Amino acid sequence: MDLVTQLFPWITNGPLITVQVMSGLSVGMFLFLVSVGMSLIFGVTRIVNLAHGSFYMVGAYLMVTLVEILPERPWAFWVALLVAPLGVAVLGGVILGVLDNLSAAYISSQYRGAFPLIILIAVILFRPQGLLGRIEERTV
Numbered sequence: 584m585d586l587v588t589q590l591f592p593w594i595t596n597g598p599l600i601t602v603q604v605m606s607g608l609s610v611g612m613f614l615f616l617v618s619v620g621m622s623l624i625f626g627v628t629r630i631v632n633l634a635h636g637s638f639y640m641v642g643a644y645l646m647v648t649l650v651e652i653l654p655e656r657p658w659a660f661w662v663a664l665l666v667a668p669l670g671v672a673v674l675g676g677v678i679l680g681v682l683d684n685l686s687a688a689y690i691s692s693q694y695r696g697a698f699p700l701i702i703l704i705a706v707i708l709f710r711p712q713g714l715l716g717r718i719e720e721r722t723v
Contacts, residue, residue, distance in 0.1 A: 634675075642671040 593599055621635055649663035 638671055638675060641674060642667050645670050 588595055617635060617639060624635070646663050646667040649666055650660060653659035653663060
């Protein structure tokens with residue numbers, strides 16, 4: 584036992600091990616929820632929908648932003664926890680509604696549900712001024 588504690592001195596630190604185990608379990612549960620959601624969508628629609636990760640990212644960003652904006656009160660976290668999913672749902676509805684109408688002429692109706700967020704990200708990447716920004720003419 585002395586050899587083990589010499590090689591790994593942290594092994595005798597019970598609270599550290601408990602925190603690490605709980606942290607690993609929480610990350611594992613989050614990844615499980617994401618993977619179950621993606622496999623459920625794929626199983627039902629037979630389409631790989633990669634928008635889940637993007638919406639989880641937007642939800643996490645919205646949650647952190649709301650926690651920073653709201654005053655430092657005990658209820659602020661819980662308000663942000665309730666408002667962030669609603670904000671993501673509204674954003675998802677707007678993106679789906681707008682891009683579904685734009686993509687109706689180009690994409691089969693079977694695949695249109697998987698493409699709106701990917702199309703939006705592509706537009707933002709290839710058009711640096713954004714969706715509504717003005718185009719600046721460059722002269723050489």
